[in-house]
Amino acid sequence: MKKYFFDKTKTYPLVVEPQNNNSKNNLTDWINAHKSEVESELTNHGAILFRGFDIKDAQDFEDVASSIDKDLKNDYLGTSPRNSRSKYTFSASELPGHYPIMQHCEMSFLSKPPRKLFFYCYVEPKNGGETPICDFRRVLEQMDPKIRSEFQEKGIRTVRNYDGPNQKSLFKLFQLKKWNEMFHTTNHKEVEEKCAEYGIKPQWTGTDKLRLINEQPATKTHPKTGEEVWFNHLSIFHADAAAIEYKKIVEYRKKFNLWLASFLLSAFTFIKKIVAKSENFSMHTTFLDGSEIPKKYVQHIEDLIWANMSIFKWKKGDVLALDNYSTSHGRLPYSGPRDVLVCWAED
Numbered sequence: 001m002k003k004y005f006f007d008k009t010k011t012y013p014l015v016v017e018p019q020n021n022n023s024k025n026n027l028t029d030w031i032n033a034h035k036s037e038v039e040s041e042l043t044n045h046g047a048i049l050f051r052g053f054d055i056k057d058a059q060d061f062e063d064v065a066s067s068i069d070k071d072l073k074n075d076y077l078g079t080s081p082r083n084s085r086s087k088y089t090f091s092a093s094e095l096p097g098h099y100p101i102m103q104h105c106e107m108s109f110l111s112k113p114p115r116k117l118f119f120y121c122y123v124e125p126k127n128g129g130e131t132p133i134c135d136f137r138r139v140l141e142q143m144d145p146k147i148r149s150e151f152q153e154k155g156i157r158t159v160r161n162y163d164g165p166n167q168k169s170l171f172k173l174f175q176l177k178k179w180n181e182m183f184h185t186t187n188h189k190e191v192e193e194k195c196a197e198y199g200i201k202p203q204w205t206g207t208d209k210l211r212l213i214n215e216q217p218a219t220k221t222h223p224k225t226g227e228e229v230w231f232n233h234l235s236i237f238h239a240d241a242a243a244i245e246y247k248k249i250v251e252y253r254k255k256f257n258l259w260l261a262s263f264l265l266s267a268f269t270f271i272k273k274i275v276a277k278s279e280n281f282s283m284h285t286t287f288l289d290g291s292e293i294p295k296k297y298v299q300h301i302e303d304l305i306w307a308n309m310s311i312f313k314w315k316k317g318d319v320l321a322l323d324n325y326s327t328s329h330g331r332l333p334y335s336g337p338r339d340v341l342v343c344w345a346e347d
Contacts, residue, residue, distance in 0.1 A: 001030060010310045012135055012327065013047035013320060024060050027053045028067040038068060042116070043224050046327030047133050049312075050319040058085040058341055061120035064319050069116050069345035077182060077198055078107050085341055092119060092131075092342040093331065098261060101331035102236040102245045103134050103305045106324050106344060109158045109214040109233050111199030114344035115223075117322040117329065121314040122339040128253075129334030131320065132311040136328050139304045140219060140230040147297055151218035155288035156232045158216075159279055164208030179210040211279075215288055222325050229326050235302060236330075237283040240295045243269045244302045249332060258333065314340065 002017045018026065027050060031038055042048050055061055065088075066072055072088040082090040093101060107113045119131060140148065162179035165186055183191045188204065195202045201213040220231035235241050246262035278284045278292065286292055311332070322329060324344070 006312050007310060010135075010308070012045045012133060012310055013049040013312075014041055014045045015049045015051055017050075017052040022053050024053060024055055024063065027055075028064060031064070031067040042068075042321055042323050043326075046135050046137075046323045047310075048321045050321070051315060051317075053317060053319070055120060055317045055319055057122070058089040058120070061118070061122075061319060061341055062086050062089050062343060064120075065118040065321070065343050065345070068118070068321055071345045071347070072343055073114070073346050074343075076107075077110060077194070077200070082342070088343045089120075089341050090343065092340040097129065097334045097336075097338065100242065100245050100249055100333055102241055102302075103132070103309070103328040103330040104233050104236045105136060105229075105231055105326075105328050108220075108231050109216060112197075112346055114324045114346045116345040117324045118343050118345075119318075119320040119322075119329070120341045121316055121318040122341055123337050124314050124316040125334050125336065125338035127335045128332050129338040129340075130311050130313060130332045131340065132309045132330050132332065133320075133322065134305050134309045134328045134330075135326065136230040137222075137227050137326050138308045139301065140228055142304050142308075143230070144300060147300060150297075154218075154291075156216055156218045156234060157286050157288050157290065158214045158233055158237050159281070159284050159286070160212045160237075161205075161280060161282055162210045162212070164210070167207070167209070220325065225326075227326070230301075231325070232285070234285045234293065234298065235305060237285040238293060238298050239269060239273060239278060239281055239284050240298050241302070244295075244299055248302060248306050252332075261333075 002019050004015050005011055006015065038048070050064065055064060074088050076082060076090065083094060084090055095101065105113065106117045162177065162182065165178055165180045179191065180186045183194055185191060191210070192202055195212070199214065203211040203213065205211050216232060218230070218232050219228050222229055243266040246265050250258045250262050272281070278286065
């Protein structure tokens with residue numbers, strides 16, 4: 001196999017390409033024959049991109065992912081709307097293409113987050129739609145010591161609010177799904193049992209609405225390397241995060257339609273913070289004691305994330321494996337066709 005990096009200053013992802021046989025079976029056979037090598041490189045680099053192999057569909061993708069880690073799961077307690085494509089494979093997100101998905105480690109707010117994450121490019125986007133990745137070990141290492149210390153001392157509290165099965169959400173632009181769609185049941189007891197399993201505190205509010213609360217440290221110790229990692233959903237759940245992200249995207253892409261979207265999002269965020277309590281936002285993040293995390297802290301962390309992001313264009317058939325305990329992912333806006341699938345493994 002041929003191995004290289006897109007950027008010598010960022011050793012992630014490690015790109016692996018075939019030299020002769022590009023079949024799926026050749027890739028899975030090679031992975032099975034080099035298990036310890038693949039595991040070590042995934043831990044060290046945080047990401048491996050398998051490129052140039054003939055991965056035809058969701059089942060092929062699932063086979064490749066399973067050859068790396070057989071403990072694939074399909075419980076999804078995150079926020080992006082997803083559609084099932086095979087037993088363990090889903091669309092990565094059904095959010096509209098103009099909306100950015102900020103950097104995060106998958107389901108970092110759960111007591112049992114996935115340890116590995118896999119993406120597959122089924123339809124290659126022609127206009128945007130990259131899935132940038134970032135080493136969250138670097139982000140924590142480079143963080144202002146005062147800010148880092150405050151997060152380590154205070155921890156993080158995430159709040160998500162979901163409407164019930166019979167409620168309409170016409171004017172809630174960031175209401176991603178209803179709680180019955182997340183838990184695949186309308187039974188309150190079953191929801192509460194699932195929440196207990198994953199360390200979520202459920203609160204039933206209003207007319208059958210559900211508030212999910214997660215309390216966690218801001219960092220996580222990597223189980224293999226012992227490194228401390230920035231590990232939370234601040235950059236995706238905080239009320240100011242999306243507007244800050246869009247300004248970064250405008251700087252990166254320099255397109256008028258993105259500038260306009262950024263302006264409208266900033267205005268919407270400003271108004272929302274005036275007219276509503278943060279505990280009622282669809283998503284928000286505070287310190288554990290409920291005190292607000294300053295916008296300048298979010299800006300600082302976004303600056304570090306963008307300074308350490310690796311952005312590359314998808315090619316059809318690409319399979320990206322991530323160490324979810326160290327490496328984040330997101331999505332840049334796009335237009336036109338794009339179909340990227342996802343699956344994950346956990347303990």
